[in-house]
Amino acid sequence: MNARPDPIAPATEAAPAPKDAQPPAPTRGRRRLLMLSVPLVLVLAGAGAWLFGGRYITTDNAYIHQPMTTISPDVSGRVSDVLVTENQSVTAGTPLFRLDPTDYRIALDTADAGLASARLAVAQQRAAFQTAQAQLQASKAIEDVKDRELKRQQQLTDRGIGTQASLDEATIAFRSASNAVTLAQRQLDAAAAALGGDPEADTDTLPSVRAALAAREAAERHLKQTEISAASDGTVSQIESLNVGQFIAAGTGIATLVDSGQTWVEANFKETQLAELHPGQPVTIDVDAYPGLELTGTVESLASATGSQFSLIPAQNATGNWVKVVQRVPVRIQIQTTADRPLRDGMSVSVSVDTGHDRLERLK
Numbered sequence: 001m002n003a004r005p006d007p008i009a010p011a012t013e014a015a016p017a018p019k020d021a022q023p024p025a026p027t028r029g030r031r032r033l034l035m036l037s038v039p040l041v042l043v044l045a046g047a048g049a050w051l052f053g054g055r056y057i058t059t060d061n062a063y064i065h066q067p068m069t070t071i072s073p074d075v076s077g078r079v080s081d082v083l084v085t086e087n088q089s090v091t092a093g094t095p096l097f098r099l100d101p102t103d104y105r106i107a108l109d110t111a112d113a114g115l116a117s118a119r120l121a122v123a124q125q126r127a128a129f130q131t132a133q134a135q136l137q138a139s140k141a142i143e144d145v146k147d148r149e150l151k152r153q154q155q156l157t158d159r160g161i162g163t164q165a166s167l168d169e170a171t172i173a174f175r176s177a178s179n180a181v182t183l184a185q186r187q188l189d190a191a192a193a194a195l196g197g198d199p200e201a202d203t204d205t206l207p208s209v210r211a212a213l214a215a216r217e218a219a220e221r222h223l224k225q226t227e228i229s230a231a232s233d234g235t236v237s238q239i240e241s242l243n244v245g246q247f248i249a250a251g252t253g254i255a256t257l258v259d260s261g262q263t264w265v266e267a268n269f270k271e272t273q274l275a276e277l278h279p280g281q282p283v284t285i286d287v288d289a290y291p292g293l294e295l296t297g298t299v300e301s302l303a304s305a306t307g308s309q310f311s312l313i314p315a316q317n318a319t320g321n322w323v324k325v326v327q328r329v330p331v332r333i334q335i336q337t338t339a340d341r342p343l344r345d346g347m348s349v350s351v352s353v354d355t356g357h358d359r360l361e362r363l364k
Contacts, residue, residue, distance in 0.1 A: 062267035129191035
């Protein structure tokens with residue numbers, strides 16, 4: 001009877017490989033080549049990226065700017081009307097608010113009265129001048145008569161007909177008449193001086209009248225300044241705190257007018273980026289508030305100092321614990337394209353300046 005194999009008998013195991021067995025030689029070569037080529041490729045790629053890069057200088061430390069004008073009255077007064085609301089768009093010349101004009105209207109009436117008084121005084125001075133002229137003419141006529149009388153008495157005395165007493169009386173009368181002419185001439189000169197030395201000058205050109213005219217013009221100007229208007233097109237902001245009845249001193253800031261018609265970008269570049277920045281270079285502008293909106297512009301100018309130098313308290317680095325910090329220089333960028341969405345002062349943007357050449361071209 002044939003014996004059956006034991007079903008639980010273990011299968012024959014393969015002989016273990018020797019412990020000192022090595023991979024084939026081609027595999028070891030490929031591995032070394034791979035280990036050397038990967039770093040080399042990375043170095044070449046990095047060097048190429050550095051050499052062929054550097055054409056575009058970018059920063060996201062940039063903001064939209066628009067002119068902001070502080071609205072303040074030129075005269076003091078109490079608010080009588082507020083004519084605009086917060087964030088209202090206005091055009092140049094639009095009335096914003098009014099001050100009570102009563103005191104300034106009274107001042108204008110007083111200036112009108114002063115001007116009329118000055119013109120009346122000039123009219124009186126002209127009459128005095130004419131009177132002085134008439135007195136001078138009369139004095140000269142009397143002087144002529146007394147001169148003829150003196151000559152006649154002198155002839156009679158020379159002939160022995162006239163007496164010495166009559167000659168003396170004629171002499172005294174002539175001298176009195178001459179003195180009257182001199183006095184009349186002085187009065188005429190004084191009347192002419194009161195008229196500015198030119199009796200024929202126009203009334204409104206005389207100093208006293210010009211002063212009265214200036215006072216009236218100032219009073220009229222102050223009256224007009226009780227109505228405060230927008231100096232330019234823009235949006236009114238921070239005016240919600242202005243109330244009727246509130247007293248405002250001259251020069252006090254009340255609100256702000258943001259002129260959206262003039263817009264530029266102020267980009268703060270690192271000082272290490274300034275070597276290749278020049279006015280006139282093209283710029284691409286991305287507005288954070290409007291993804292996908294891309295504007296174009298040009299570099300207009302570079303600031304004359306870093307931003308820290310324009311701060312209220314500039315940094316003092318003459319201390320022992322000084323730490324070097326890369327400074328930033330403001331660069332003004334003019335926007336050339338028109339945005340189809342409103343740009344507001346202070347919005348964040350990212351800018352990219354095209355220098356026109358990469359680092360490899362600079363090294364040549």
